[in-house]
Amino acid sequence: MKTRGISPAARLLTTLGILCALPAAAQAEGEAAKGREIAVNHCARCHVIPDFNPYGGINSTPSFRLLAKRDDYLERLQSFYARPPHPVFVRVPGVPAPTGEPAFVAPIEVSPEQIDDLIAFVEAIRAQQ
Numbered sequence: 812m813k814t815r816g817i818s819p820a821a822r823l824l825t826t827l828g829i830l831c832a833l834p835a836a837a838q839a840e841g842e843a844a845k846g847r848e849i850a851v852n853h854c855a856r857c858h859v860i861p862d863f864n865p866y867g868g869i870n871s872t873p874s875f876r877l878l879a880k881r882d883d884y885l886e887r888l889q890s891f892y893a894r895p896p897h898p899v900f901v902r903v904p905g906v907p908a909p910t911g912e913p914a915f916v917a918p919i920e921v922s923p924e925q926i927d928d929l930i931a932f933v934e935a936i937r938a939q940q
């Protein structure tokens with residue numbers, strides 16, 4: 812006998828899959844929005860953020876679009892506070908300051924959750940390009 816369309820079991824699995832994916836997608840969006848806000852407030856001083864400061868930033872600083880294009884974007888973002896020039900002015904609560912030097916620009920404090928939000932934001936930029 813010929814069956815048309817997908818079986819009820821497959822239909823049920825698809826529905827369950829969509830139901831499980833929905834909250835995750837909504838959460839990812841929320842984090843990306845929070846990450847954008849953090850980037851606008853703290854990173855735009857030096858980095859160009861899409862749709863915010865296209866002519867801003869500091870010349871030698873990679874734009875967020877460029878950061879998002881790199882294959883190793885995740886590794887670079889997860890450890891950005893330990894990568895020059897950030898160790899001097901970025902502090903992560905619970906992570907010992909890598910240098911005893913005083914900050915040479917206004918210091919920034921980012922929590923590990925905020926770093927996840929920044930990553931979600933960069934992943935949203937990545938998905939657009």
Ligand code: HEC
Nearest residue numbers: 853854856857871872873878887888891894895896916929
């Ligand atoms: C005072 C200026 C300044 C601020 C503020 C700043 N950055 Fe940067 N950032 C730089 C510069 C300069 C570089 C390039 C360093 C290099 O190429 O050696 C850089 C590079 C990076 C890189 C790539 C690092 C690497 O080793 O490839 C990441 C990721 C990054 N910044 C994330 C951030 C995030 C996220 C914020 C905001 C929370 C931020 N930065 C705030 C100046 C800044």
